[in-house]
Amino acid sequence: MSATLTRTGGRSDLDYETWLQRLVVAAGVLFLLVALLMPLLTMLVKSVQNGAGEFIGLSNFVDYFGNPALTRSILHSLNIATWTTLIVVSTAFVFAYALTRSGMVAKKGFRLLSMLPLFAPSLLPALSMIYLFGNQGILKDWLPVDSIYGPVGIVMGLSFWAFPHALMILITAFSNSDARLYEAAKSMKTPPWRVFLTVTLPSVRYGLINTIFVIFTLTITDFGVAKVIGGQYNVLATDIYKQVVGQQNFQMGAVVSVILLLPALISFVVERRVQRHQSAQLSSRAVPMQPQKSPLRDGLLALFCTLTCGFLLLVIGMAVYASFITFWPYNMDLSLNNYRFDMMDGGGWASYFNSLQMSAWTAVIGTTVVFLVAYMSEKIKPMPTARKLLQLLAMLPMAVPGIVLGLAYIFFFNHPQNPLNGIYGTMTILVLNTLVHFYTVCHLTAVTSLKQIDGEFEAVSASLKVPFYTTLRRVTLPLALPSVLDISVYLFVNAMTTVSAVVFLYSAETTLASVAVMHMDEAGDIAPAAAMAVLLMMTSLVAKGLHWLISHQILQRTQRWRQR
Amino acid sequence: MSNSTPYLQIQHLCKSFGSFTALDDISLEIKEGEFICFLGPSGCGKTTLLRAIAGLEQQEEGRIVQAGRDVSTLPPQKRDFGIVFQSYALFPNLTVSENIAYGLTNVKMPRRERQQRVDALLEQIHLPDIGDKFPGQLSGGQQQRVALARALATEPGLLLLDEPLSALDARVRLHLRNEICTLQRKLGITTIMVTHDQDEALTMADRIVVMDHGRIAQVGTPEEIYQHPATEFVARFVGSMNLLPAEVLDRRHLMLGSKEVQVPMILPVCDQGTLGFRPESARLQAAPFGLNRDDNLVFQTRLEQVHFMGAFVRLEMMLDQELPPLHVDMPLEQMHSQQPAVGEWLWLSVPREALKFYPAEQSSSGTLGARDMGAGMRMDVAAMQVAGA
Numbered sequence: 001m002s003a004t005l006t007r008t009g010g011r012s013d014l015d016y017e018t019w020l021q022r023l024v025v026a027a028g029v030l031f032l033l034v035a036l037l038m039p040l041l042t043m044l045v046k047s048v049q050n051g052a053g054e055f056i057g058l059s060n061f062v063d064y065f066g067n068p069a070l071t072r073s074i075l076h077s078l079n080i081a082t083w084t085t086l087i088v089v090s091t092a093f094v095f096a097y098a099l100t101r102s103g104m105v106a107k108k109g110f111r112l113l114s115m116l117p118l119f120a121p122s123l124l125p126a127l128s129m130i131y132l133f134g135n136q137g138i139l140k141d142w143l144p145v146d147s148i149y150g151p152v153g154i155v156m157g158l159s160f161w162a163f164p165h166a167l168m169i170l171i172t173a174f175s176n177s178d179a180r181l182y183e184a185a186k187s188m189k190t191p192p193w194r195v196f197l198t199v200t201l202p203s204v205r206y207g208l209i210n211t212i213f214v215i216f217t218l219t220i221t222d223f224g225v226a227k228v229i230g231g232q233y234n235v236l237a238t239d240i241y242k243q244v245v246g247q248q249n250f251q252m253g254a255v256v257s258v259i260l261l262l263p264a265l266i267s268f269v270v271e272r273r274v275q276r277h278q279s280a281q282l283s284s285r286a287v288p289m290q291p292q293k294s295p296l297r298d299g300l301l302a303l304f305c306t307l308t309c310g311f312l313l314l315v316i317g318m319a320v321y322a323s324f325i326t327f328w329p330y331n332m333d334l335s336l337n338n339y340r341f342d343m344m345d346g347g348g349w350a351s352y353f354n355s356l357q358m359s360a361w362t363a364v365i366g367t368t369v370v371f372l373v374a375y376m377s378e379k380i381k382p383m384p385t386a387r388k389l390l391q392l393l394a395m396l397p398m399a400v401p402g403i404v405l406g407l408a409y410i411f412f413f414n415h416p417q418n419p420l421n422g423i424y425g426t427m428t429i430l431v432l433n434t435l436v437h438f439y440t441v442c443h444l445t446a447v448t449s450l451k452q453i454d455g456e457f458e459a460v461s462a463s464l465k466v467p468f469y470t471t472l473r474r475v476t477l478p479l480a481l482p483s484v485l486d487i488s489v490y491l492f493v494n495a496m497t498t499v500s501a502v503v504f505l506y507s508a509e510t511t512l513a514s515v516a517v518m519h520m521d522e523a524g525d526i527a528p529a530a531a532m533a534v535l536l537m538m539t540s541l542v543a544k545g546l547h548w549l550i551s552h553q554i555l556q557r558t559q560r561w562r563q564r
Numbered sequence: 565m566s567n568s569t570p571y572l573q574i575q576h577l578c579k580s581f582g583s584f585t586a587l588d589d590i591s592l593e594i595k596e597g598e599f600i601c602f603l604g605p606s607g608c609g610k611t612t613l614l615r616a617i618a619g620l621e622q623q624e625e626g627r628i629v630q631a632g633r634d635v636s637t638l639p640p641q642k643r644d645f646g647i648v649f650q651s652y653a654l655f656p657n658l659t660v661s662e663n664i665a666y667g668l669t670n671v672k673m674p675r676r677e678r679q680q681r682v683d684a685l686l687e688q689i690h691l692p693d694i695g696d697k698f699p700g701q702l703s704g705g706q707q708q709r710v711a712l713a714r715a716l717a718t719e720p721g722l723l724l725l726d727e728p729l730s731a732l733d734a735r736v737r738l739h740l741r742n743e744i745c746t747l748q749r750k751l752g753i754t755t756i757m758v759t760h761d762q763d764e765a766l767t768m769a770d771r772i773v774v775m776d777h778g779r780i781a782q783v784g785t786p787e788e789i790y791q792h793p794a795t796e797f798v799a800r801f802v803g804s805m806n807l808l809p810a811e812v813l814d815r816r817h818l819m820l821g822s823k824e825v826q827v828p829m830i831l832p833v834c835d836q837g838t839l840g841f842r843p844e845s846a847r848l849q850a851a852p853f854g855l856n857r858d859d860n861l862v863f864q865t866r867l868e869q870v871h872f873m874g875a876f877v878r879l880e881m882m883l884d885q886e887l888p889p890l891h892v893d894m895p896l897e898q899m900h901s902q903q904p905a906v907g908e909w910l911w912l913s914v915p916r917e918a919l920k921f922y923p924a925e926q927s928s929s930g931t932l933g934a935r936d937m938g939a940g941m942r943m944d945v946a947a948m949q950v951a952g953a
Contacts, residue, residue, distance in 0.1 A: 015639055456653035459620050462640035463647045464667030464718055475655045561657045561698040 017467050021380045028373040029386050032393035034420070035436045039412035040400065046411050047254035060255045070239060070252075074259065077235040080151060081220035081263075084158045088166050088215050091159075093208070095308055096170035098301035101177070101200075103293030105302065111171075113309040116316060118164045119540035121497035123517045124533040125160040126228035128318040129153045130526055136329050138318075149231030157225040160315050162218050163308075166211045173207020179289040209274050213267040220263050221401030223500035228521050236260040237403050237500065244407060244504065254411070257404040268399035316537070323531035338531035345523045346516030352535065355513035358430050359495035359543075366435040366442065367488040371480070374446035375472065379458055398440035402500030409433050410504050425507035437501045438494045442487045449483035450476070482551060489547040493540040569632070571596035571754050572617070572722065577626035579612055586612040587623065588778035597752045599745070601759055601769035605801065609778040610758045614724055617756065619643050631721055646715030650727040652707045654699040660686070660710050661695035667718040685713040688747065705736035712744065716751070723748070725757040729764060741768055762802045766790060774798050796922040799840050806890045807840045808883075810921075821884030825863050828916040836924035843878065843891040845918035848904065852911045860913040865890060867908050870899075879904070881912060 050056045064070055095114065099107050117125070132139045133148035133156075145152050181203075185195045223237040230238055236256055244253040322328060326335045342348035377390045397405070413424045423429045453476060461471040477484070499514045506512050513536055520529035570593035579587040586609045594600050602610035615621040617628060619640035627636045635643050654663050664682045673681075686692050689709040699707050708728055715723060728744070729737045745768050748755050759765050765772050766786040774781045774789060774797075782794040793799035800807065811819035815830050818839060827839070841861075849855075855862050865881035868889060877899045881890040892912065894902075904910060 015642060017641065018639060454649075454651055454653045456649045456651060457655065459618070459640065460647060460649070460653050460714075461666075462620075463618065463643075463645055463715070463720070463724075465641050466667060466670060467641070470670075475657060478657045561700060 018382055021376065021382050021468065024372060025376045025380070025383050025386050025390065028369075028376055028390050029393070031369065031373075032390065032396075032436075035432050036393060036396060036400075036405075036439075039405070039408035042412040042415070043254050043257055043404070043408040046251060047258050049251060051251060060251050064252065064255045064259075069234075070256070073234045073236050073239045073256075076151070076233060077220050077237075077260075078263075080154050080158065080226070080235060081216050083151075083155045084162060084219040085212055085215045087155065087159050088162045088219075089208070089211055091308055092163060092166035092170050092211070094301070094304055096167055096174050098305050100171060100174035101289070101291050102298050102301050103291050104298045104305070110305045110309055113312060114167055115164050116312055117161050119493060119497070119544065120161070120316065120319075120537040121499060121514050121517060121533050122157070122161045122222060122224035123228050123499060123514070123521070123529070124319050124537060125157040125315050126153065126225045127322075127517075127521065127526060127530045127533055128160075128315040129157050129229050131318050131322045131328070131530070132314070147231065149229055150233040153229035153231075154226050154233065154235070157229055158219045158222055160312060161222075161225065162215050163312070165218060166215050169207055169211045169214060170204070173204040173211075175288075176207075177203060177289040179287040182289060206274050210271055213271045213274070217264050217267045217271075217399075221260060221403070221500075223401075223403045223503070224518070227499075227518060237401065240403050240407060241503065244410075250407075250411070253407055257401075257407055260401055260404055261399070264399045264401055268395075272395070319530045320534050322527060323534045325527060328527055338527040339535070341516070341528060341532060344516075344520050344525050344528045346519035346532075347511030348516075351511035351516040352513040352532070354427075354510055355496055355536070356539070358427060358434065358510075358512065359492045361427065361431045362434045362495040363488040363492040365431060366438075366491040367484055369435065370439065370442040370487055371446050371477075371484055374443055374450055375476065378447055378450045379455075379476070380468065394443040395440055397436055397438070400437075402437050402498060403503070405433060405437055406501040406504040409501075425505075425510070427510050429505055430502055430510060430512070433501050433505055434495045434498060435491070437498065438491060442490060445483050445487050445490070446480070449480045453479050482555065485547055485551055485555075489543055492543050496536050496540050496543070570594055571598075571631055573627070573629040574613075574617070575627040575629070577613070577616060577623045577628070579609075579616060579621060579623045585778045587616065587626075590626070590778075590780060592773060592780065592783070594754060594756070596754055599748055599755045599757070599768060599770045601757050601765035601772045602775060603759055603762060603765040603772050603802070604775035604781075605760060608775040610760075610773075610775050611726060612778075613775070614726055614756060614758045617722075618645055618647055618724055644720050645722040645724050646718065646720040647724040647726065648708070648711045648715050648728045650730050652699070652704075652711045652731075654707055654711055654714070656699050658698075659695065660691075660697050660699065660702070663699065663710060664714045664717050666714060671718065681717065685717055688716075689713050689743070703736075704732050705740055708732065708740060709743070712747070716747075716753070721754065723753050723755040725755065727758055727760070729759070730761070737764075744768065766802070774801065776801075793840075793920065796838050796840070799920060799922070803842060804891065805840050805842055805920075806846075807838050808887055808890075810837050810839045811835065812837060820863075821886035823863065823884050825861065826857055827861055827919070827921070828857065828859050829919065829921070831921060832923050834923040838922045838924070840920040840922065841914045841918050843893040844876075846890075846892045846912055846914050848879070848881075848892055848894065848902070848910045848912055850902075850910060855911065855913050859916050861916075861919055862911060862913045864909050865912045867904050867906050867910060869906065870904075881910070883912075 047060055048055060048057060050060075095110075098104050099111055104110075129148050131137055133143045133153070134140070135147075137143075137148070143152070147153075148156075181199050182195065185199055190198070221237060223241065226233075226235045226238050227241065234242070236259060240253050240256045240260065243249045243256060323338050324334045324336070325331075326333045326337055341352065347354070373390060373394065377387045377394070380387075400408075409429065412418060413420055413429060415421065423432070457471060457475055458468060461468060497514055499518055502512055503515055503518070506515055513532055517529045517532045517536070520526075520532065572592075572594040574590055574592040574594075577587050577590040578585075588609075590609075590613060602613060604610045612621055616623045617630075619635065619638055619642075623636070627634060629635070630644065655666065658666070661679075661682050664685055665678055668678050668681060682695065683692070686695060689712060691706060691709060694702065694706065694710075699710065702710065708731075712728070725744070729740055732740065741764060744757075757764075757768065766789070769786055771783060771785055772789050773783050776795075776797045782789060782798045784792075784794075789798065789802055793802060793805070796807065799805045808820050812831055812834055813819055813824065815833075816826055818825050818827055818831070820839065831837075839861075852862060852864075863883060865883045867879055868882045869880040871878040871880065873893075876893050876895050879892045879894060881892055883890055890912070
């Protein structure tokens with residue numbers, strides 16, 4: 001045996017499989033660089049340039065802070081976000097507690113109803129508010145303030161829209177219970193309030209903090225509700241729109257965007273920190289808790305849930321009802337007049353079909369891209385640094401408000417020297433923008449399901465000389481099919497209902513239904529706007545229904561192995 | 565080692581994860597058809613070594629030569645091995661037959677022939693009728709046997725087993741041990757198994773590689789490892805061993821706690837060390853008659869506790885307050901005839917062959933001395949030489 005020491009510096013015999021993997025990883029990184037990071041950087045650059053494109057340092061920011069009309073919006077935004085977060089998180093906390101820890105009846109029904117706002121465009125609750133509490137609203141006298149157009153309207157509309165987001169996180173947090181802790185507390189004769197403070201609250205602590213930050217970010221960056229019902233009450237997101245569309249002042253738009261990015265980025269960082277703690281919280285040996293019945297508590301909680309769902313149904317019902325009224329409030333006959341969109345602003349029925357087309361493309365292309373990128377970042381070995389970068393970039397869209405991303409796309413893709421300039425004003429840029437806007441949640445869904453798949457499958461395949469893409473097709477994809485379907489329906493629904501990111505990017509040929517809602521409202525056609533919003537919600541619900549059918553019918557056939 | 569060319573040669577392998585050294589200059593040769601166990605506590609580098617052989621981890625330095633071919637930098641799919649993991653890693657959405665045939669699909673083979681091969685393998689693992697079931701419908705032991713069949717389906721030259729039995733119940737584990745051994749002997753396939761279970765290693769392996777902190781502590785047959793552990797670590801890890809910290813007075817005398825004892829061997833030149841012997845090698849008697857101190861270590865101990873262990877009893881003996889208690893295993897019959905009482909002082913004797921002395925690592929002169937005395941011998945038996953000199 002010759003003991004010659006050989007130094008090997010990395011793999012020299014790269015085969016084509018490894019090359020293919022590298023290629024896909026590189027493509028993924030390139031995609032996120034071009035579609036996310038570079039537009040954002042372009043926007044940052046714009047904020048320190050003047051109209052002619054010359055570098056002027058921070059003077060745009062100096063102008064901004066010297067203008068009280070603009071800086072007031074910061075306080076407005078903070079005000080709205082704080083109130084909404086307070087209302088939504090406390091309501092959702094009790095609601096989630098009722099659904100997971102009480103012996104309340106009709107939990108499934110409450111849960112289904114509470115998810116309805118997810119399918120509505122954020123403009124819908126705002127339009128409902130006009131019909132409920134507006135100048136000719138049916139419940140106008142109930143309103144404690146003078147006008148619904150302002151902070152009260154925004155907070156109410158946003159509360160409706162943000163509620164299911166908070167509820168989903170809190171339900172997950174409450175579900176991670178360990179019955180043994182409660183038994184131990186009971187055996188030591190601990191009073192219920194102390195059990196709540198010492199066992200229940202600590203176990204949902206991280207979920208609660210997480211919810212607060214998610215809701216705060218969602219509401220501080222929202223555009224749709226404030227646009228419709230904000231009146232003279234300006235917030236950061238509407239300021240961006242006004243600067244860009246109203247005054248064509250792109251530099252100031254960039255400045256406001258940078259300011260709006262800050263709270264989002266901060267809460268994003270905090271949220272990631274919290275998330276890291278949460279994972280290790282529950283031991284695998286925990287015994288899930290079976291909720292006990294307690295008539296008085298359950299009754300009170302059921303009453304609370306009924307009232308909450310009642311509010312949600314009232315908002316949706318009002319929009320649906322108003323959309324069928326011939327001419328509010330003078331001719332209250334029911335008709336389909338408001339659904340003749342071709343008579344109105346905003347592109348008519350064509351915009352609805354554009355929206356369908358855009359959503360379908362986003363769902364199909366998006367799911368493919370998201371799944372491939374998640375697969376590459378989770379399951380393969382080459383290029384560890386590039387894969388780290390991929391993971392980091394995939395998390396970033398969560399922190400970027402839609403309206404900021406939209407503006408960043410103008411700056412980047414509308415630049416005459418950009419070779420991708422050609423996609424500006426086409427369906428492609430809408431699909432790209434929407435995909436990036438909702439990327440993070442999809443990525444996390446895909447990663448979570450991939451993490452549950454045995455990490456040694458790739459090693460086994462390699463030992464059996466089966467290429468990785470065969471295993472991806474034959475094993476990994478079938479195993480992850482439920483979450484792939486989840487991602488596609490999530491993308492479809494959000495693409496249908498989003499306004500903020502695409503509001504800067506549509507062209508005359510690619511008008512979108514959600515933007516049409518906004519334009520009809522701007523033109524004073526509130527009823528048709530409500531009609532379109534209802535149509536969007538129905539379409540999303542149909543998509544969700546189809547998703548449900550597919551998950552239950554097709555999956556049952558192809559996933560025979562899941563049954564024991 | 566010159567009688568046959570080794571099937572697998574590992575030369576100076578190094579690998580670290582950040583500041584953690586997983587493999588520290590590992591060299592090893594494995595003969596064709598051998599059953600090798602990598603044994604060691606978690607974090608000792610045994611799994612990393614296995615994965616480096618498979619190409620699943622890339623070493624920073626060193627060479628791996630398999631069947632005369634340098635595979636050091638080849639990706640796993642270009643190497644020749646089958647692998648079985650602790651988690652089974654069966655594809656849950658494919659049937660047992662499809663799992664086993666997974667690697668056969670890209671070998672151009674007629675469908676009939678492939679099915680025959682799958683059936684033969686199922687026969688071999690004694691599960692002939694489960695081809696149409698899904699992995700989720702099988703027990704853990706059955707799943708692991710299917711994983712074994714899948715790894716063997718492509719007839720690899722090397723079988724790698726990564727803690728294959730660790731996830732199974734004790735009873736199934738014993739059964740599968742035999743089955744794997746029988747199959748391995750029948751096929752004559754070179755096999756490497758990673759385990760942290762010393763019993764598994766001792767019963768299954770032709771040779772054991774004991775690893776510690778990324779280094780090889782000892783290589784040897786199960787008997788060599790058990791009888792002549794080369795280092796204190798091996799002694800501690802394989803089987804149970806009484807290990808007493810000792811101060812060296814001169815070449816024949818040790819301080820154990822506050823007691824001076826004469827040892828029946830020449831001690832290496834050092835200050836500190838550890839004296840060791842296995843619980844079953846010690847004898848107890850009421851009086852020191854017939855004990856030759858030139859051949860035996862002899863001292864008086866007090867019986868503290870008796871643990872019933874089934875076939876034997878384990879007696880806990882106290883030599884000195886400062887020292888950990890000593891264990892002595894005594895067959896049940898002897899226990900009945902001798903009937904030692906708790907609190908009684910007994911004479912404990914250990915024959916010279918069963919005594920080990922490990923010089924403390926920090927005193928380099930001691931280790932050198934040991935090497936000097938064992939000059940010309942293999943390193944791994946040097947300590948034994950010291951003990952038996």
